[in-house]
Amino acid sequence: MRADEMDPQAQAVVDRRLGISPIADHDHRVLRLLQRVSTWFGNRDPPAVGATTDGSIPGPESDLRVRLYRPDAPGPYPTIVFFHGGGFVLGSIGTHDWLCRQLTRETGAVVVSVDYRLAPEHPFPAAVEDAYAxxxxxxxxxxxxxxxxxxxxxxxxxxxxxxxxxxxxxxxRGEPDIDYQTLLYPGIGIHEGQESVRQNDGIVLSLADIEWFEDCYYDGEIHQRNPYADPAAACDLAGVAPATVVTAGFDPLRDGGVDYAERLATDGVDVTHRHYPDMIHGFATSPRIDRAEEVVGDIATDIADAVDRS
Structure with missing residues (x-):
């Protein structure tokens, strides 16, 4: 599941992150500030799309900020609703601007990037409620x-x-009608006994980081057993939308993603598992890694095929 050597570009990204590792040693507010500064410098020459629009939509408790990315072509378009990473504590529309632009360019879809509520200020189920809304x-x-x-x-x-x-x-719930789901190295079914957690501890994420994110988000062990907190806890996945699951060899979350892809297939869901053995967690958001464009192209193909079948 893991290549003999990490991709050199991915290794360079890992080396640059050493100053903020482990994440759990820092206050989440400081980390968010550092992300905003990094995002400002990193987004100065973004990939072109037809148009971007910042706005808000109704949320469960208050309006949610969203950014719409429209293709440079006449519509109508498929729609992709996108949720950024960051352990439910970090991340924003800005941190994932490059990836959403690439998704729009490669899929020809309008992408709705959602700024959901973050923990620890808003623990589970706030992010889930916002994402569904x-x-x-x-x-x-x-x-x-x-x-x-x-x-x-x-x-x-x-x-x-x-x-x-x-x-x-x-x-x-019987709605909305979702045609496809794309899960990039998802935070699903993670536990410390997994080989990927032991093997890749400290590569982008440490076990301490994972536990810290979980403590911030779940606000109690009982919530982790809720399938709407971790879908690996669902008794049956039959009938969910067809899926692409992306995993990376040098990612502590790898085995959880692999297991979920296998669960989907076992329960009769049409699933494509795309594995990148020399990649790291988060590689799809890094314009410094050439394989980031490759994975976006791969998942765009899967989405396009699903749209054609729908």
Whole structure:
């Protein structure tokens, strides 16, 4: 599952992160400030799309900030609702701007990037409620999005968890109708006994970091057993939207993602598992890694195929 050597570009990204590792040693407010500064410098020459629009949509408790990315082509378009990573504590629309732009360019879809509430100020189920509400809004407002009626959810890391949970909730509640889910190295089914956690401890994420994120988000062990907190706890995944699950060899979350892909397949869900053995956690958001564009192209192909079948 892991290559003999890490991709050199990925290794360079890991080396640059050493100054903020482990994450758990820092106050979450300081980390958010550092992310804002890094985002400001990193987003100065973004990939071009047709248009971006910042706005807000109704949320469960207050309005949610969203950014819409429109293709440089006439609509109507498929719609992708995207949830950023960051352990449910960090991350923002800005940190994932490059990835959402690339998704728009490669898929020809309008991407709705959602700024959901973060822990520890807003622990579970706040992020889940926001993610589901945003997806329902996208389904209910095709005219505002110039949508062709097809709808996918996507996310990376914690956002991959949210995308999977929204797909599960949509099955359980009977709405909205989700055509596809894309889970990039999702934070699903993680436990310290997994080989990937032991093997890759400290590569981008340490076990201490994972436990810290969980403590901030779940606010109690009982919540971790809720399938809407961790869909690996679901008794049955049959009937959820077809999926692409992306995993990386040098990622502590690898085995959780692999197990979830296998669970989906066992329960009769059409799933494509794309594994990148020389990659690290978070690689799809890094323009410094050439394979980031490759994975976006790969998942765009999967989404396009799903849209054609729908």
């Amino acid at each position: 945003a997806t329902q809004w996208a389904a209910d407002n095709p005219d505002r999005l110039a949508s062709d009626g097809t709808l996918a959810v996507a996310g990376d890391s914690a956002g991959g968890n949210l995308a999977a949970v929204v797909a599960l909730m949509a099955r359980d």
